[in-house]
Every structure is written in structure tokens, then in C-alpha cells.
Amino acid sequence: MATNTRSPAHTLRHRPGWFRPIPLRSRRDGWSEGRQCAFLVQLYVTGSVTAAARAVGMSxxxxxxxxTRGGAESFAHAWDRVLSLPRWERAEAPREDFRKVTTATLMARLDRALVQPVVYRGAMAGIRTKPDISTLLRVARRTGRGPGDPHERG
Incomplete structure (x- = not known):
């Protein structure tokens, strides 16, 4: 009996990673945090923006x-990551963006936690959340406040 050595197409893509959801007004028919995560999971499974949007009830x-909305950079990065090939199949790994960020932008990033859709057997099983520790550390370095600060009184 022959075995199927082909793997599903979605195993050739990256699973959705951590991203900062786009803050929008709360609407029943809008792009909620859960719908954004479900879209990325469907994009991971199908590889098609049209099919993924249709699966979550959006166009x-x-x-x-x-x-393309303002503040959607993290979501766009997660979208691109899902559709990119694994590093071992790419000719060159993309470089991270180390542009300077204002303190106001960093503080705005601290207001929203990072989220990650949990994929189990090709479907979204839940959503993980975590604080953005790297942004917190950048703010601490910039302001010069933190544990062991000589100006801090204990």
C-alpha cells in the first residue's frame, strides 16, 4: 500500500505569529480581535486572501x-509572515526593521497586548495574549528608569 508523502500546503507556510491587533470600534460585523486572528489562521490554511476573508464573513x-490602516503594521507583518516560505526554502531571509521609533509610539504600543491565534488541526482553537516586553524594555532604556537605577529610592 502506497503512502502519501505529500504534506498539506499550509505546512509550507509559517503559522501565524504574535501581532498587535488593530484597535477598532467594537462592531458586531467589524474586524474584531478574534476576527483578525481567525483571518490569519484561514490565510495560513488556504493561502488565499479571498478565501480567508470569506471564511470570516468579510470581503x-x-x-x-x-x-493599510494606520497602526496596522504589526497585522500586515503577520499577514506577510503567514504567506512567506520557511527560511530553508527562501533564498534570503528578510531583514528586521530597526528604524527609530518615537517614545509616543512606544507608549501607544504598550497599551495593546500582543495576540497570537492558536492553530490546532488546521483550525483556530483559541487566542493567546502576552504583554509586549521588548517595547517595555525599550521604554525603560530610553527613560533611564528600571531596577537598579541609582536615582530610584527603595
Whole structure:
């Protein structure tokens, strides 16, 4: 009996990683945090923006509008990561963006936690959340406040 050595197409893509959801007004038919996560999972499974948007009850056009909104950089990065090939199949790994960020932008990032959709057997099983520790450390370095600070009184 022959075994199928082909793996599902989604195993050739990256699982959705941690991202900062786009803050929007709360609407029943809008792009909620859960719907953004479900979209990334469907994008991971299908590889198609149209199919992923349809699966979460949204249109392809609204998905692209969401991607280009202000503050959507993290979501757009997660989207690109899901559709990119694993590093061992890429000719060159993409470089991280180390541009300077203002303190106001860093403080705004601290207001929203990072989220990650949990994928189990090709479907979204839940959403993980965690604080953005790297941003917190950048703010601490910039302001010069932190544990062991000589100006801090204990």
C-alpha cells in the first residue's frame, strides 16, 4: 500500500505569529480581535486572501483596507509572515526593521497586548495574549528608569 508523502500546503507556510491587533470600534460585523486572528489562521490554511476573508464573513477589499490602516503594521507583518516560505526554502531571509521609533509610539504600543491565534488541526482553537516586553524594555532604556537605577529610592 502506497503512502502519501505529500504534506498539506499550509505546512509550507509559517503559522501565524504574535501581532498587535488593530484597535477598532467594537462592531458586531467589524474586524474584531478574534476576527483578525481567525483571518490569519484561514490565510495560513488556504493561502488565499479571498478565501480567508470569506471564511470570516468579510470581503477581500475590506481585508486589504484593514491592512493599510494606520497602526496596522504589526497585522500586515503577520499577514506577510503567514504567506512567506520557511527560511530553508527562501533564498534570503528578510531583514528586521530597526528604524527609530518615537517614545509616543512606544507608549501607544504598550497599551495593546500582543495576540497570537492558536492553530490546532488546521483550525483556530483559541487566542493567546502576552504583554509586549521588548517595547517595555525599550521604554525603560530610553527613560533611564528600571531596577537598579541609582536615582530610584527603595
Amino acid at each position: 477581500r477589499a475590506s481585508a486589504y483596507r484593514l491592512r
